[in-house]
Amino acid sequence: MTGMHHMLAHFPVAFWALASLMILVGVLAKGWLADLCQAALLPVLILGVLGALATLLSGYGIWSLEALLHSPLTRNHLLMAFWSLAVYLILLVLVWVGGRDAFSGPRGLALVVLGLLGTWLFALTGTLGGHLAGAPTFFSALPRLLGWELYTTFYAPTWVLGVMVLLAIAAAVLGFRRLKRAHR
Template identity: 40%
Template structure:
């Protein structure tokens, strides 16, 4: 239900704010990037939790689920904070984000080398996952 609500909120956000206005502002671009990351993150978690089923709550998996969910809540909180700033109502979280080194009124970017490393790590993790699945079964 929460994931469906996320997709609805994402769609409504695109209806409320014209795309041209969002992309013209660094704050709007940051908000769109974080909203997209949030939706993607929670989609992956939903699929992961669904696939694990009861194993999710066995042993150390429950702590992993807690940590992954906490990261998701943090990303969602930052997304909401950016939305509040976009509408002229910044929150205290904006100051925390600023103290952490991210000025929300300038466009956040990831350097090309960092992106290449992230893509490479993703490919390695996918290969390891498929290889592990093949060797087990």
Template identity: 35%
Template sequence: MTRPDTTQARLHTAEKARKDNDMKRSGWMARGSRIGLTSAGILVAATGAALAHGADGGVAVAVEGAPSWSLSPVYHILVAHFPVGLWMTAYLFILIRSFSDSKFAVRVQNAIWPVAALGTLVGFVTYGLGLTIYPWSAITESPLGRNHIMLATWTLSYWTVMSVLGYRFRRHLFEGAQRWITFTLATIGAIVITITGTLGGSLTGTPSLVTKSLSWIGWNVYMTFYLPTWMLAVYVAGALLLIAIGIIGWKRRV
């Protein structure tokens, strides 16, 4: 027979756990609302700048079937620094956490995924503004333009997945050998950001040392980037392997 004091203690513990969960949930909701409001503010500012550009401030184009104006690149260039800065800050935090277990590194870990997620939200705004600079029929005629769109799509997709999975499994990403997988994936993301940015600079006539470095490994950014057919097969095989690993891991947990 259970003693009354034991039952009361259990009820007290359960009530305390429920209150703690409610507090955590409200805390995450507050953080989410702040991130959402910040992103909305940036979106409103970008939209306001675009509207202020006005019908008389557009850049005239002479492409049949295209709009008679396009937004100035200045808005895309201005906003593009925000996702780049946020993603690279998240990468810096991942770098610190991967090589350190100090109290500072553990605290920094809590900021990684909110920063990455905010960068992703602003990244969608940046991507949208970038598509308004030139008519699609014009930008896709340029190999450099196609390369930039391709890398921008990869970057946004990559960091979107990183943000979602990073938040979902945030408690386990720096445990044991998993930290080196996290570090490797984040490093790939940082490299993709760097290449995307330098392609954008090349589009505006300001190539960087990164542009020349890519030519050293055999990629001329002013020529269309192609993947060999065998590389596509490797991608498909890798995707299937990852799916299989995920299914096996899920079955073992169940």
């Protein structure tokens, strides 16, 4: 059954990699290729999220949660998988709601930043999966250079979580204000 998880994991990884590339081209380039990327990004994001849900479900179906949560490496793999899913879900909503407008100005910049963040997170998810399956890659050197030790549980200090909550509240307030102004 473990082969099922290994096989399914290719879907989110492939669709998310393609989606991030399409964001870069859709926002930073001009011409027919940029148009094509803008038009086709939404289905690619939907397929990526569906693939991730299937991969997540396969993980929970195959391995016992008790065993999974005892290893820092698996805890990190799960954490990165959920962070990746969260980032690509946000991208999906932004592109769904914003349509072509999502690719220009500050909105386009937000897509690029989130696309790069998502790429980093799903690459880490796969790297940690590779470690779990006994096939580590050279990519592991990169997080280590930045001070992330893969074999120790990743954590964010409480103050970082506090700052994230404050930023989320500020973003929501700004969004509602803009919405109000647009309806006046």
